[in-house]
Amino acid sequence: MLEGTAGKLVADAYKGYDRVTLPGRRVRAGCLAHVRRTFFDAQSVAPDAAKQAMDFILEVYKIERAALDADLLGTPEHLEMRQTASRAVMDDFKAWLDAEQPRHQPKGPMGEAINYALGQWDALTLFVSDPHLPIDNNASERALRVAALGRKNFLFVGTNEAGENLAGLYSLIATCEANGVNPVDYLADVLIRVQTHPASRIDELLPHCWKSPPHANTS
Known part of the structure; x- marks a missing residue:
């Protein structure tokens, strides 16, 4: 990645x-x-x-x-x-x-x-x-702990492709949390919008760039 x-x-x-x-x-x-x-x-x-x-x-x-x-x-x-x-x-x-x-x-x-x-x-x-550089990678390790705890509940993901897709979703959710974005609102909007969004502007749909639509529930 x-x-x-x-x-x-x-x-x-x-x-x-x-x-x-x-x-x-x-x-x-x-x-x-x-x-x-x-x-x-x-x-x-x-x-x-x-x-x-x-x-x-x-x-x-x-x-x-x-x-x-x-x-x-x-x-x-x-x-x-x-x-x-x-x-x-x-x-x-x-x-x-x-x-x-x-x-x-x-x-x-x-x-x-x-x-x-x-x-x-x-x-x-x-x-x-660099004042923007963390002094450790504890934030990413905390995010990965969710996957480690979940292994007992979903031991098999089916295929290698499914595993890669799951890893991508984990990354998106963890990035949402790091940027104060509601993951449910984000995924509900982006998973639909990504199908028609211009590929040249795909970065606009990353969690740290995403703009919540007016109708989104941010509660």
Whole structure:
């Protein structure tokens, strides 16, 4: 679905995304939540060091929370907060990781957590220069949880094509929710209108561009 598209992709270090993050395509942005998870799992062998790493990450989330509370997300003021406060935290985190790395076995939980963070450092710090870029991909993971919970109720979708169609519908509904659009109103309108809508203007029917018709029930 993302092949041939441009922009940024917030993801972990999974190699499967390389097909869409090759040079000239999407730019990979790191996920701080995934990094934190590796240090959380390392607490059993290095509790003090793991907590220190998670504290660095917590400071970044506190800055993001302050921007949210002040209604500054995506604004020039938010960018300034990231380029000053967040950059300072990430610089200190990087220095700490470099100093801490030789103290742990490379194949141990803490060593692997540190190597994971350092191995994608450029991607992890990309958010500092873009106020519209999330610092994690938790929103997409929350949306995918619906599919995971539903597997027990609809184990079989019939065919590969049906599975792809279902994935497309999931994406549309999750995008509606992310943009404050009522999915029922959206699908009721678009599934009819798409049959006659000009193909050259199909982007107008995407959830973030869609305009609710006057008669739609938005309650």
